[in-house]
Amino acid sequence: MLTLTNGGMDDTEDVTGDSQRDEVGVRPLTSSELALLDALLRHDFHGVHELRVQAHQVCASPGCTCGCGSLDLQVPDTVPRSPACSPVPVEGTVVGADGEPIGGLLLFVDGGRLSGLEVYSLDDDPLPMPHPDRVRWQTAA
Numbered sequence: 001m002l003t004l005t006n007g008g009m010d011d012t013e014d015v016t017g018d019s020q021r022d023e024v025g026v027r028p029l030t031s032s033e034l035a036l037l038d039a040l041l042r043h044d045f046h047g048v049h050e051l052r053v054q055a056h057q058v059c060a061s062p063g064c065t066c067g068c069g070s071l072d073l074q075v076p077d078t079v080p081r082s083p084a085c086s087p088v089p090v091e092g093t094v095v096g097a098d099g100e101p102i103g104g105l106l107l108f109v110d111g112g113r114l115s116g117l118e119v120y121s122l123d124d125d126p127l128p129m130p131h132p133d134r135v136r137w138q139t140a141a
């Protein structure tokens with residue numbers, strides 16, 4: 001397990017000027033969200049090393065308005081950029097209490113940086129971000 005604490009008080013006012021991005025709602029990831037990201041990034045794929053570094057500095061904001069748990073991810077401009085493709089070639093399957101698949105998880109990268117963790121539902125009900133125990137991971141060929 002990575003311990004992704006927000007080490008120290010280096011209050012990086014680094015809202016680097018890509019437009020006046022509305023920073024409302026930006027927050028650290030919850031422990032459950034971090035555990036999901038950690039589990040996904042434990043797989044090996046091209047560019048994962050940089051993404052693991054980025055995961056130590058990631059913040060999140062709501063990535064969707066439909067009621068699901070999808071997140072927009074934000075990392076500082078100073079992180080090493082990853083050559084990973086997007087979405088990354090590791091996907092999560094979200095399973096329900098009976099073990100049947102009910103949705104999935106995808107991790108997106110934009111410009112070499114973590115940009116989104118999307119949870120999608122296999123039926124019409126939006127899914128919240130699942131507990132890590134409810135996710136089965138598989139690597140795309």
Ligand SMILES: [Zn+2]
Pocket residue numbers: 064065066067068069070126
């Ligand atoms: Zn949604």
